[in-house]
Amino acid sequence: MSERLRFVEDRSFQIELRRRIDDFFGTNGISHVDNWQMYLKSAIILACFVTSYALLVFASHTFWIGIPLAVLLGLTMAGVGFCIQHDGGHNAYSKHRAINNSRQ
Numbered sequence: 001m002s003e004r005l006r007f008v009e010d011r012s013f014q015i016e017l018r019r020r021i022d023d024f025f026g027t028n029g030i031s032h033v034d035n036w037q038m039y040l041k042s043a044i045i046l047a048c049f050v051t052s053y054a055l056l057v058f059a060s061h062t063f064w065i066g067i068p069l070a071v072l073l074g075l076t077m078a079g080v081g082f083c084i085q086h087d088g089g090h091n092a093y094s095k096h097r098a099i100n101n102s103r104q
Contacts, residue, residue, distance in 0.1 A: 033094060034095050
């Protein structure tokens with residue numbers, strides 16, 4: 001059981017995938033970074049996050065209101081990680097490296 005897991009050094013799939021992605025963006029005239037759709041998506045997710053948090057803290061007086069707001073808050077928190085942070089991790093959110101880097 002001391003064998004280490006090794007992956008094939010063949011990168012042809014990754015190279016072909018990258019070529020197709022670049023072709024898609026080039027053909028459709030879409031920027032890989034700094035596009036308005038990404039910022040709109042982020043604004044909607046963050047607005048839902050702030051709204052659901054504020055309503056949960058200040059307007060949730062019953063169990064039946066609190067549970068759906070807590071679920072919405074959890075979903076928007078996941079949206080921040082899966083969408084906004086994921087884009088930054090791929091250096092796709094901004095042309096500026098410091099904005100993409102979440103460790104600063």
